[in-house]
Amino acid sequence: xxxxxxxxxxxxxxxATCTLLGTAAAxxxxxxxxxxxxxxxxxxxxxxxxxxxQDASLNVLxxxxxxxxxxxSLGLTxxxxxxATPNGAIRIGEAxxxxxxxxxxxxxxxxxxxxxDDTFLDTRYALTAGWKQPLGRLNxxxxxxxxxxxxxxxxxxxxxxxxRDFNDRNTTLSAALAIARDEIDPVGGTPLExxxxxxxxxxxxxxxxxxxxxxxxxxxxxQVISRNTLVQVNYSWxxxxxxxxxxxxxxxxxxxxxxxxxxxxxTPEVVGPSHAxxxxxxxxxxxxxxxxxxxxxxxxxxxxxxSYRYMTxxxxxxxxxxxxxxxxxxxxxxxxxxxxRFYAQTEASFYSPSLPAGIPIPAFASSDYRLGRxxxxxxxxxxxxxxxxxxxxxxxxxxxxxxGDVPADMLVGGQxxxxxxxxxxxxxxxxxxxx
Amino acid sequence: xxxxxxxxFWAHSRIRQFAARALFATVxxxxxxxxxxxxxxxxxLSPHSGKVVLVDFWASWCAPCRSSFPWMNDMQTKYADDGLxxxxxxxxxxxxxxxxxxxxxxxxFEVHYDADRVLARRFEVVAMPSSFLLDRDGRIVDRHLGFKxxxxxxxxxxxxxxxxxx
Amino acid sequence: MNxxxxxxxxxxxxxAALDGCAGLGVAAWDRDVLARDxxxxxxxxxxxxxxxxxxxxxxxxxxxxxxxxxxCGCN
Numbered sequence: 001x002x003x004x005x006x007x008x009x010x011x012x013x014x015x016a017t018c019t020l021l022g023t024a025a026a027x028x029x030x031x032x033x034x035x036x037x038x039x040x041x042x043x044x045x046x047x048x049x050x051x052x053x054q055d056a057s058l059n060v061l062x063x064x065x066x067x068x069x070x071x072x073s074l075g076l077t078x079x080x081x082x083x084a085t086p087n088g089a090i091r092i093g094e095a096x097x098x099x100x101x102x103x104x105x106x107x108x109x110x111x112x113x114x115x116x117d118d119t120f121l122d123t124r125y126a127l128t129a130g131w132k133q134p135l136g137r138l139n140x141x142x143x144x145x146x147x148x149x150x151x152x153x154x155x156x157x158x159x160x161x162x163x164r165d166f167n168d169r170n171t172t173l174s175a176a177l178a179i180a181r182d183e184i185d186p187v188g189g190t191p192l193e194x195x196x197x198x199x200x201x202x203x204x205x206x207x208x209x210x211x212x213x214x215x216x217x218x219x220x221x222x223q224v225i226s227r228n229t230l231v232q233v234n235y236s237w238x239x240x241x242x243x244x245x246x247x248x249x250x251x252x253x254x255x256x257x258x259x260x261x262x263x264x265x266x267t268p269e270v271v272g273p274s275h276a277x278x279x280x281x282x283x284x285x286x287x288x289x290x291x292x293x294x295x296x297x298x299x300x301x302x303x304x305x306x307s308y309r310y311m312t313x314x315x316x317x318x319x320x321x322x323x324x325x326x327x328x329x330x331x332x333x334x335x336x337x338x339x340x341r342f343y344a345q346t347e348a349s350f351y352s353p354s355l356p357a358g359i360p361i362p363a364f365a366s367s368d369y370r371l372g373r374x375x376x377x378x379x380x381x382x383x384x385x386x387x388x389x390x391x392x393x394x395x396x397x398x399x400x401x402x403x404g405d406v407p408a409d410m411l412v413g414g415q416x417x418x419x420x421x422x423x424x425x426x427x428x429x430x431x432x433x434x435x
Numbered sequence: 436x437x438x439x440x441x442x443x444f445w446a447h448s449r450i451r452q453f454a455a456r457a458l459f460a461t462v463x464x465x466x467x468x469x470x471x472x473x474x475x476x477x478x479x480l481s482p483h484s485g486k487v488v489l490v491d492f493w494a495s496w497c498a499p500c501r502s503s504f505p506w507m508n509d510m511q512t513k514y515a516d517d518g519l520x521x522x523x524x525x526x527x528x529x530x531x532x533x534x535x536x537x538x539x540x541x542x543x544f545e546v547h548y549d550a551d552r553v554l555a556r557r558f559e560v561v562a563m564p565s566s567f568l569l570d571r572d573g574r575i576v577d578r579h580l581g582f583k584x585x586x587x588x589x590x591x592x593x594x595x596x597x598x599x600x601x
Numbered sequence: 602m603n604x605x606x607x608x609x610x611x612x613x614x615x616x617a618a619l620d621g622c623a624g625l626g627v628a629a630w631d632r633d634v635l636a637r638d639x640x641x642x643x644x645x646x647x648x649x650x651x652x653x654x655x656x657x658x659x660x661x662x663x664x665x666x667x668x669x670x671x672x673c674g675c676n
Contacts, residue, residue, distance in 0.1 A: 040647045046655055061647050067502075067584040069676055075650075137581060137676070140669060163669035168561045170626025172670030221615050222642070222670020224626045228634050232642055234667035235611035289604055291611050292665035296640060303639045309665040312607055319662040327639050335639075345661055371661055396648075402659065428655065430648065496636040499676050526630035555630050563629045563675050581676035 038063045042432040049425040053083040075128040084118035086422045088249035088367040090354050097274040101248050103188040103203045106271045124150040138165045155182045172222040185209035186247035193281025199272030212242030228298040238288045250277040251367045256356040259413025280366040288313035303327040319345035334385035341378035353420035356412050376402040391435040398428040479547040487597045488569040489521045495532035497563045503582040504540040511544045517598045524549045570597045636673030
């Protein structure tokens with residue numbers, strides 16, 4: 001599927017630690033009915049404009065408290081994905097034809113249209129399970145597993161964390177480790193990196209399933225600053241090795257003078273790509289580091305949360321994320337929470353919107369917009385209300401937009417940034433019920 | 436310096452008053468000093484001298500306190516005749532929240548409000564909840580940081596020992 | 602900033618923070634605000650996981666968040 005698999009490790013770790021965080025949050029809260037099960041459910045809709053990706057998911061997180069701060073958490077997600085996603089080729093003035101990933105059929109794009117692959121209707125199932133308990137008075141220990149499955153991708157992971165309190169529990173040091181192995185079995189087989197897209201029925205440049213292993217480590221420091229303020233700083237390191245390429249994405253081979261995709265000689269009676277496209281290829285290793293800081297501050301009933309993350313990796317991508325929420329009480333039982341998130345990243349060293357013909361084919365190349373240079377903004381609001389029996393419901397609505405920032409020296413010939421970078425506009429809507 | 440004979444000196448009422456006050460102050464200071472080493476003297480505790488007192492610091496926002504209250508009710512009922520007194524000291528900033536908690540967990544023991552933290556500071560509370568077991572002489576013989584349901588038997592054993600039941 | 606610098610900077614930040622943290626904080630009896638649901642570092646774990654999934658799928662960065670600490674500090 002032409003999406004970065006969310007079952008990637010960092011997501012897994014985040015999910016897993018969030019799962020275990022769920023238990024931590026349940027422990028630390030104002031004394032509530034500590035009876036058996038707590039459920040946190042959510043329905044999420046994510047939809048991009050222009051007929052692109054739409055995703056609906058159902059999520060359930062169940063938490064069972066045992067005596068003395070021990071807890072078990074179980075999570076289930078069912079995710080249905082439809083819609084089209086950019087296949088990496090650039091927009092040109094002519095009509096284009098592409099072979100589908102299966103190799104069994106082809107699809108056409110109108111002149112001037114953004115090449116989108118609408119092949120996939122995908123359902124993903126994901127499970128997480130975690131156990132958390134104290135070790136002695138001042139330490140906490142947790143372990144968990146995660147697994148997910150969709151028709152071309154499976155994931156299995158294990159995670160563990162440890163935390164210790166100091167300074168009368170004002171300071172907490174924590175460490176977490178997650179390891180995962182993911183397998184990808186692309187429809188039609190894995191295409192050879194940087195090889196040409198072939199005619200329908202020609203799978204000669206395909207091979208079997210591939211896999212990758214990811215290790216994630218997080219070190220954190222949480223500090224109570226005052227009665228109303230809490231701060232957390234984390235350092236994360238992640239290493240992925242194996243097959244990191246997106247098997248469904250291509251690059252357009254373009255005329256170095258005009259920047260228009262080169263046509264491909266098509267045999268009569270044979271259906272195949274109309275122009276020259278090469279499958280992308282990424283390195284087999286990626287190492288990332290990030291530094292994250294978060295402040296949560298209470299002021300007269302309102303809660304302000306501000307966080308910043310800096311990420312850098314050996315693909316030359318640097319990113320900055322600034323995320324802020326303000327929870328505003330409305331009456332005694334509900335709240336309004338506006339949210340603003342700003343994100344900026346630089347392009348990967350092997351990112352190239354298109355490949356000019358005539359130069360040697362590079363070892364690695366990808367035109368995936370998610371590895372490009374862009375800025376993104378999320379703006380939204382959430383409304384939540386508490387019901388009797390400590391049940392809580394909330395709804396949120398957000399807009400997410402990405403705007404490409406293609407460096408001028410990456411444009412070939414008459415290309416414009418709009419031709420080569422598909423800006424993104426999406427809506428996020430969620431309904432939650434906790435009981 | 437006045438050179439008077441001792442009898443005449445002490446006969447003077449002003450001097451007697453002054454001496455009495457000085458002696459009283461010294462005794463009080465010594466008591467205070469002594470109690471700083473043994474038991475913090477506090478209003479809610481003084482009526483219970485001669486009894487074994489369990490001082491428990493709690494708050495409405497403290498989740499383990501939901502488990503400790505039923506247990507303390509149990510202990511108070513079981514050992515009241517043996518001389519156990521439980522004093523639960525509340526450290527909430529919000530009295531309403533404390534009262535709401537007591538509605539949900541009715542105590543069969545004494546509750547004292549320590550919003551200005553006099554007792555909490557004197558006992559040097561470093562964790563919530565905290566409990567201190569005082570013997571019949573007012574000395575702290577046991578201290579627990581936190582409340583663990585699985586350690587209830589140990590807590591009870593300490594109470595029995597202090598009561599002289601073991 | 603290159604990776605070795607980031608690693609060193611992070612270690613320094615964490616060490617300095619830990620050292621500086623020795624005096625900071627509140628007394629055990631003043632954790633009432635920190636014990637609130639809405640004062641946890643991740644008050645809504647499901648929402649955080651969903652957002653993480655979205656941004657992981659659409660951007661090149663992921664993770665960063667941690668766990669543990671804050672709260673009522675009980676037991």
